[in-house]
Amino acid sequence: MSPNMSDPIIVFDKVTKSYDGTTQVVKSLDFAVERGEFVTLLGPSGSGKTTTLMMLAGFEDPSGGTITFDGRPLNNVPAHRRGIGVVFQNYALFPHMSVAANLSFPMEMQGVGRAEREERVRGALDMVKLGHLADRRPTQLSGGQQQRVALARALVFRPKLVLMDEPLGALDKQLREHMQLEIKHIHEQLGVTVVYVTHDQGEALTMSNRVAVFHHGRIQQLAPPTEIYEKPANAFVASFIGENNKLDGTIAARDGAQCRLRLSDGSEVRAMTGTDLPVGAPAVLALRPEKVLIGPAAAGENRFDAVIEELVYYGDHTRLRLRLGGSDSFTARLTFRDGLPALQRGERIPVGWATANCLALGPEES
Amino acid sequence: MSRRNLLAAALIAPLLLLVTLSFLVPLGATLYRAVDDSEFSTTLPRTTALLRAWDGKDLPPDAAFAAIVEELRTAQQNQEAGAVLSRLNFEETGLRSLLLQAARASARLAPPVKDSLIALNPRWGEPELWRLFKRATGPWTSLYLLRSLDMRPTDKGIVHAGAEDAVFLPLFWRTFEISLIVTVICALLAYPVAYTLSILPQGWANAGMMLVLIPFWTSILVRTTAWFIILQREGPINALLLAFDIVNQPLTMIFTRFAVYLAMVHVLLPFAILPLYGVMKGIKPDYMRAAASLGAPGWRRFLRIYLPLTMPGVAAGSLMVFMLSVGFYITPALVGGSGDQMVSYFIAFFTNTSVNWGMAAALATLLMAMTALLVIVARLIVPGFRSGNVKV
Numbered sequence: 116m117s118p119n120m121s122d123p124i125i126v127f128d129k130v131t132k133s134y135d136g137t138t139q140v141v142k143s144l145d146f147a148v149e150r151g152e153f154v155t156l157l158g159p160s161g162s163g164k165t166t167t168l169m170m171l172a173g174f175e176d177p178s179g180g181t182i183t184f185d186g187r188p189l190n191n192v193p194a195h196r197r198g199i200g201v202v203f204q205n206y207a208l209f210p211h212m213s214v215a216a217n218l219s220f221p222m223e224m225q226g227v228g229r230a231e232r233e234e235r236v237r238g239a240l241d242m243v244k245l246g247h248l249a250d251r252r253p254t255q256l257s258g259g260q261q262q263r264v265a266l267a268r269a270l271v272f273r274p275k276l277v278l279m280d281e282p283l284g285a286l287d288k289q290l291r292e293h294m295q296l297e298i299k300h301i302h303e304q305l306g307v308t309v310v311y312v313t314h315d316q317g318e319a320l321t322m323s324n325r326v327a328v329f330h331h332g333r334i335q336q337l338a339p340p341t342e343i344y345e346k347p348a349n350a351f352v353a354s355f356i357g358e359n360n361k362l363d364g365t366i367a368a369r370d371g372a373q374c375r376l377r378l379s380d381g382s383e384v385r386a387m388t389g390t391d392l393p394v395g396a397p398a399v400l401a402l403r404p405e406k407v408l409i410g411p412a413a414a415g416e417n418r419f420d421a422v423i424e425e426l427v428y429y430g431d432h433t434r435l436r437l438r439l440g441g442s443d444s445f446t447a448r449l450t451f452r453d454g455l456p457a458l459q460r461g462e463r464i465p466v467g468w469a470t471a472n473c474l475a476l477g478p479e480e481s
Numbered sequence: 482m483s484r485r486n487l488l489a490a491a492l493i494a495p496l497l498l499l500v501t502l503s504f505l506v507p508l509g510a511t512l513y514r515a516v517d518d519s520e521f522s523t524t525l526p527r528t529t530a531l532l533r534a535w536d537g538k539d540l541p542p543d544a545a546f547a548a549i550v551e552e553l554r555t556a557q558q559n560q561e562a563g564a565v566l567s568r569l570n571f572e573e574t575g576l577r578s579l580l581l582q583a584a585r586a587s588a589r590l591a592p593p594v595k596d597s598l599i600a601l602n603p604r605w606g607e608p609e610l611w612r613l614f615k616r617a618t619g620p621w622t623s624l625y626l627l628r629s630l631d632m633r634p635t636d637k638g639i640v641h642a643g644a645e646d647a648v649f650l651p652l653f654w655r656t657f658e659i660s661l662i663v664t665v666i667c668a669l670l671a672y673p674v675a676y677t678l679s680i681l682p683q684g685w686a687n688a689g690m691m692l693v694l695i696p697f698w699t700s701i702l703v704r705t706t707a708w709f710i711i712l713q714r715e716g717p718i719n720a721l722l723l724a725f726d727i728v729n730q731p732l733t734m735i736f737t738r739f740a741v742y743l744a745m746v747h748v749l750l751p752f753a754i755l756p757l758y759g760v761m762k763g764i765k766p767d768y769m770r771a772a773a774s775l776g777a778p779g780w781r782r783f784l785r786i787y788l789p790l791t792m793p794g795v796a797a798g799s800l801m802v803f804m805l806s807v808g809f810y811i812t813p814a815l816v817g818g819s820g821d822q823m824v825s826y827f828i829a830f831f832t833n834t835s836v837n838w839g840m841a842a843a844l845a846t847l848l849m850a851m852t853a854l855l856v857i858v859a860r861l862i863v864p865g866f867r868s869g870n871v872k873v
Contacts, residue, residue, distance in 0.1 A: 174770050194773035195782075207771035211789045220785070224776035272776065 122186065123147035124276060124308050125171065130180035132166050132332075140166045142332040144180070148310060150275075153302050155311045157319040158329030159355070167329070168278050168312050173197050185275060195224075200269030200277040204284055206261045208253035214240070214264050215249040221272035239271040240264075242301065259290045266298065270305065279311045283318065295322055316356050320344065328352050346389060350476045353401035358448075360407075362400040362440045366392050366475065376400050376475045379441035385416045386475040398475040404434070406472040407447035410456065413467030421445065421466040426458060433458075439466060514842030515626060518619035520568040524561055525552040529618045532611070541611050546595040549614075553584040569617060571837060572624060572633075576613075579604060612636050625843035649827075649844070653851060656823040659738075659813075660806035663745045664753075667802045668795055670746070671753035675794070678754075679761035690758075697751035705812045708744040709735065712816060736818040744812045749805055753798035760794030796863060800856065807852050824848045 125148040132141040141163040148154050156164035169175040171182060173194030182189045189197065208217050218236040227235070240246045243263035253261055262282060269277050279298075283291045299322050302309050313319055319326045320340040327337040328351070336348035347353035354361060364384070367377040374388045376398055384400055392398050424443055425436040432450045435458070439445040447466065458464070522529040531545040556562040562584070570577035579602060590597040599606040616622070616634065627634055631642040631650045642648075678689045696704060711717055712734040719731040734740055768790065772782040810825035824844055831841035 172770070172774055174773070193778075194770070195776050195778050197774075198776070199774060201771065201774040203767045203771060205765070205767060207765065207767035209768065209771075209786060209790075220772075220777070221775035224781065268775070278774075 119186070120150065124150045124152075124185055125310070126181075126183040127167075128181045128183070130167075130170065130177045130182055132163070132170060132175065133178045139178075140332055141170075141177075144334065146327065146334060146337055148308060151306045151308055153299075153309045153311065153322060153324045155313060155319040155323040155326045156329055157313060157316060157326050157355075159314060162329035163332040164312050164314075164327075164329040165280060168280055168310065171276075171310065172199055172201050172278050198272075198274050200272065200274040202262075202265050202269045202277065202279040202282045204281045206253070206265040206282075208261055208264055208268070210252065210254055213250050213252060214245070214256070217253065217264060218268050218271050221268065225272060235271055239267040242270075243267045243297075258286055259294065262286060262294060263297075266301070270301070270307065274307070276308045276310065279309065281313055282311075283313075283315075291318075298322065320356075328355060330355070347401065347474065347476065348389070350399040350401065350478055353399070353474065353476055358404055358446070360400075360402045360404060360442075360445050362402075362442055362445070364398060364400055364440075364475075366394050366396050366398050369394055373470060374398075374475050382419065382440055384440070384473065385470045386473045387471060388475040392475065392477050396477070398477060400440075400473060401476050402468060402473040404446040404448035405450075406468050407449075408467050409435070409447060409449065409464050411465075413465045415467060416470055417473070418465060418467040420463055423458060423460050423462050423464065426460055437466060511842045511845050514838050515846040516621050516623070516843075517839070518568075518617065518622035518624070520565040521614070521617040522619050524556050524565040525549060528552055528614070532615045532618050535611075535615060537608075537612055537615060539608055540595075540606070541615075543593055543595045545611075546593075546598055546605070550583055550587045550590060550594055550598065553580055554587040557581075557584045567837070568839075569613075571840075572613065572617070609636055622839075625839040626847065628840065629843040629847050652822075652824055652827060653847070655821075656807060656848070657851070657855070659741060659745070659821070659823060660803050660809075663742060663749060663806045664799050664803045666742065666746050667750050667753040668799050671750060671757050671798055672791075672795070674750075675754050675757035675761050678758050679764075693751050693754050696747070701748055702811055704748055705744050705815050708740065708747065709815050712740050712743075735816060736821075738817070738821050740816040741813050741821045744816050745806060745809060748812060749802045752801040752805060756797040756801065757791065757794035760791050760797075764790050800859075804852065804856070807848065 127144040127146050130141060130144040131139055133139045144167060156167060158164045166175060170177050171184075171189075173189065173192065177190075184197065184199070208214075209220070212220070215233075215236050218239055219232050222232045222235060236249070237246060240249055243266055245260060245263055245267070248256060248260065248264075253264065256264065262285075265282065269279075282298075283294050286294060295318055298309075311319075311322065320343070323340055325337060325339050326343050328335045328343065330351050336343060336352045338346075338348075343352065343356055347356060347359075350361065353359045362378050362384075364376040364378040366374050366388075367383060368375040369388070369392075372387055372389070374386055374392070376384045376386050378384060378400070386400055388398075419439055421437040421439040423435055424438055427434045427436075432448055435447040435449065436443070437445040437447060525548075528545060528549040531548055532541060535541040535545065553562060556565070562580075566577045566580060569580065582602060583598060583605070586601055590601070595605075604610055623634060627639060629649050631647040632639050633642070634640075674693070678686050678693075681689060713719070714731045714733065714735065716735075718734065719728075722728045723731065764787070768786055769782055772786045777785065807823075808825055809823055810829060813821050813823050814826055814829075825848075828841045828844050828848075831837045831844065
């Protein structure tokens with residue numbers, strides 16, 4: 116049976132994983148990855164993202180459910196027959212083999228002839244710009260070079276899917292940003308499907324077609340980066356991705372896509388709501404610090420008076436910590452095109468924001 | 482030297498002293514003993530001076546005849562002749578009685594002493610005997626080292642012993658054969674044990690490690706004695722085999738090569754397990770996972786990745802076992818037969834029983850040199866000896 120090329124390449128169907136039989140590390144995963152997609156599994160440590168990757172690679176067996184890859188179920192298919200490339204966090208380059216031998220290894224396993232192997236090894240090393248280091252041992256290479264070799268090794272045998280488990284975690288910041296772009300370009304160039312695990316949200320947002328945010332063994336949201344950032348599905352996503360002010364309250368009234376949220380100090384805020392929160396349900400108001408307006412700009416429905424608790428100058432922006440809506444750590448991130456306004460600690464200022472920029476969110480899925 | 486350097490020197494001084502006294506000095510003394518030849522020149526100084534001046538052709542001057550008889554008699558009276566007599570009799574059996582005969586007759590020998598001596602025993606007229614004496618004046622000799630290799634120095638150069646007279650070369654060969662077989666068995670047994678220990682959960686691994694270490698902490702003598710009892714003709718193994726009618730007469734196990742292998746492997750196995758376990762513990766599971774993701778089935782993962790990565794552990798353990806095996810004494814002496822004894826047995830024999838320290842030292846020196854040579858060769862040809870850098 117030949118898989119239909121328009122079908123998803125990976126389908127997780129009610130996949131669960133438990134190591135001890137009682138606590139589930141992964142709770143009923145249902146999602147699909149399209150061919151050629153770059154999907155990032157993002158979450159804090161212990162959220163189940165790495166376990167999900169390990170089940171896909173075949174290093175762990177699901178406790179329940181089915182993973183389908185390229186049209187066939189993966190249950191009982193051992194890792195070495197899956198044909199999935201993996202880039203490991205610490206690269207796992209074989210230290211007793213040269214760089215070229217490392218790259219040649221998967222093709223030897225496939226029974227590719229020597230001449231073709233050598234040619235493809237050269238091609239893969241040229242792709243990651245390391246053609247001159249073919250005869251070195253992995254231990255003689257820098258971290259960034261080892262990372263590229265690991266990448267080349269996972270791609271050289273032409274897998275349909277490449278898994279990457281925090282591949283840039285061991286690199287310094289500058290190199291990491293450079294490699295992010297390089298991986299992105301290779302992905303675009305080869306059209307291979309990539310499932311990428313990271314706990315770095317910046318990495319997830321810049322590289323992926325879609326991001327799956329993991330927490331407590333569940334996907335909290337699976338969406339393109341803009342949607343993850345602009346329209347977080349729940350309070351966890353809102354706080355995990357970027358920075359958010361969170362104010363606790365209850366839904367006072369609903370009006371289509373908008374609602375009125377009553378905060379703990381009694382004041383009411385108009386907010387967008389995507390989730391089906393009923394009137395009277397507890398909800399969290401999420402508002403990005405850069406969306407907060409002060410002074411005369413703070414006009415419209417959501418307008419409050421707040422006291423400046425603290426002022427911190429960062430050069431390109433200034434952060435205000437405000438007492439507002441029952442919280443004394445409400446943050447505003449201000450950038451000024453026309454110089455600094457005269458603000459002082461303890462000053463009472465008008466604060467506001469557009470309704471479209473704030474969300475009333477339910478708690479995370481668990 | 483600054484205060485700091487003085488303090489550092491003071492801190493390492495006790496260790497340096499210990500190493501010097503317990504290792505370098507005995508080692509040096511052993512090497513020295515293997516080539517030292519001072520018995521003749523110490524006991525018979527005048528004869529030595531005359532023989533050293535002699536050109537070695539025909540017979541030495543008459544004075545040498547008179548001197549050797551005179552000095553032998555004095556030494557014999559002062560009970561100082563034992564060492565030189567043993568030394569000469571070792572080189573050629575019968576020289577002890579020849580010399581004692583001359584010493585006893587010395588008072589009755591009419592001058593010229595040369596003619597009287599030759600009349601007493603015609604051997605005194607043979608130039609070969611005198612050339613042997615001249616060689617024995619030292620100060621160095623290759624006699625012991627050559628004898629340890631079944632050769633002997635003569636007037637006409639070095640003579641090899643015939644195959645039927647060879648003693649020590651077959652002994653060295655046997656020593657290395659037994660050691661090599663013990664090493665191979667230990668490596669084969671240790672590999673799965675160390676692997677199992679390395680993948681067990683920590684609690685079980687600790688318990689398993691205890692099973693390895695408890696025998697390790699028990700004295701070699703105790704463990705060997707236990708095998709001595711177990712392998713007896715009337716011992717528990719034979720009793721069991723007889724009771725279950727597996728054999729109808731007791732098996733001969735004690736005093737066989739089998740018993741030597743069994744007991745030596747038992748004693749040395751921990752030395753192979755411990756370094757292997759350490760190396761295996763350090764191999765990250767990601768290597769094997771990577772190999773699997775690259776399409777390698779289990780046996781190819783083992784042969785291409787795991788085995789090469791664990792070779793340094795195999796090499797370290799094997800080296801340890803081999804070096805210890807080569808010097809084994811107690812175990813073959815207790816459970817082996819006369820044909821299973823190793824070099825150490827003869828070193829002990831020459832030290833304690835025949836009191837020929839020259840031979841003991843020569844055997845020890847050669848054993849050390851051959852072992853060192855084997856280890857160097859092994860380092861060159863066996864993969865994994867050099868920090869896991871294996872050419873694939």
